[in-house]
Amino acid sequence: MADKYFTILIVPEKTSKVRKxxxxxxxxxxxxxxxxxxxxxxxxxxxxxxxxxxxxxxxxxxxxxxxxxxxxxQVFQNKLTTIESTMERVKTFVTRLKVITNIEDRSGLLENLNRTKLPEAATNIGTQENTTADSTAGPTTPPTASWNSADPRDPEDVQLRKEYEQLDTMFSELNQDSLFVEQMLQDQYELLADQKSFLAARPTVKPAIGYFTSGFGVRRSPFGGRAKMHEGLDIANRPGTLIRAPANGTVIFSDTKAGYGQTVILDHGYGVETWYAHTRKLLVSKGQKVRRGENIAQLGNSGRSTGPHLHYEVRVNGTPVDPLTYILEN
Missing domain, CATH: 1.20.5 (Single alpha-helices involved in coiled-coils or other helix-helix interfaces)
Incomplete structure (x- = not known):
């Protein structure tokens, strides 16, 4: 097959000669x-x-x-470092607060009172004891975190990933610490609230104005002269002298009791009761709530008594203890 050809004609402008x-x-x-x-x-x-x-x-x-x-x-790391330092100071403060408030061994306090050696009544006027308590704080373990959105081929992304993981770990630790401190403060608040109630229930006030005539302990009985345990504290004064509640409590007895005469018994909670015997007049009734300093009776000479005085007892879990252990007044 013959090749095909294409003809190109070139026509100049000024000549009539055509080129092909x-x-x-x-x-x-x-x-x-x-x-x-x-x-x-x-x-x-x-x-x-x-x-x-x-x-x-x-x-x-x-x-x-x-x-x-x-x-x-970097800015967040600096801020977190500051916050972590603050949290450490707060935890230290909470720990110190738990130590100085002495609120974790009340049962030990009552046991110590029960174990106290009985003194002689004639010499036991004006002695007091103190108690102490310890406290501990538990550790906490922070969680960890991960981040996988960086490009592992880019050095800057790798560095950013490391910094992000460090920041996330710091946030997790801070969150764990904050929860721990919050729980510690909550426990501390509850303990302090209970401590306030506990302190308000301790008979730390002298129940009546007067003179201590006989203390807690073994003495020679005024009826018969034999050695006998005196389970309370005698306070002498004029008949009608007001007797006040030494602590918050509830009246569980307000009537005549054999040997004690007209008697008031207050329940202060925590196993502590106070007895007020030989009164002339009762000013409260059973079931009544009383607060520290409120008048509950008048000093008298009812029952088996040798003269106008208040026979005052403190009992812990049913066992008589020395009232002077509690009284803080001079």
Whole structure:
């Protein structure tokens, strides 16, 4: 098959001579294919250049964002370090508060009172005892955290990931510490509230104005002269002298009792009761709530008594103890 030719006519503007060029068909086809290939390559290069430039812009923006994030992480780390120091001081303060308030061994206090050696009544006027208590605080274990959104190939992302994990761990530890301190303070509040009630229930006030005529302990009985245990404290004064409650409590007895005469018994809670015997007049009734300093009776000479006085007893879990152990007044 003969090759096809294409004729190209060239007509000059100023001459009438026409030039004719014969071009084989395969040359035009090759030229068209070449131009198409060149155009395609050019388009691909332009698109690739645009993509590369766009990636460069995004990388620069990400690097700038990473720098800002690292700066913010550093700021938060500094703030967290300050807060952690504050939390440590708060925990130390709570621990010291628990120690100085002596509120964790009330049962030991009552046991010590029960174990006290009985003194002689004639010499037991004016002695007192003190008690102490210990406290402890428990440790806490913080949790850990992880973060997997960084690109492991980028050194800045790897560093940012480490800093983020450190920051997250610090937040977790701080959160755990704050919960621990909150629980400690809550426990401390409850203990202090209970301590307030406990202190208000301790008979620390002298129940009547007068003179101590006989103390707690073994003495020679005024009825028969034999040695006998005197389970309370005698306070002498004129008949009608007001007797006041030495602590908050509830009246559980207000009537005549054999040997004691007209008697008032107060329940202060925590196993502590106080007895007031030989009174002339009862000013409270059974079931009545009384507060420290409130008048409950008048001093008298009822029952088995040798003269006007108040027989005052303090009983812990049913066992008589020395009232002077509790009285804080001179």
């Amino acid at each position: 060029i014969l071009v084989p068909g395969w040359i035009l086809k090759g030229a068209a294919i070449g131009l198409s290939f060149v155009a395609l390559v050019g388009i691909i290069m332009v698109l690739d250049y645009w993509y590369v430039m766009n990636q460069i812009g995004e990388n620069k923006q990400l690097k700038m964002e990473n720098r800002r994030l690292r700066q913010q992480v």
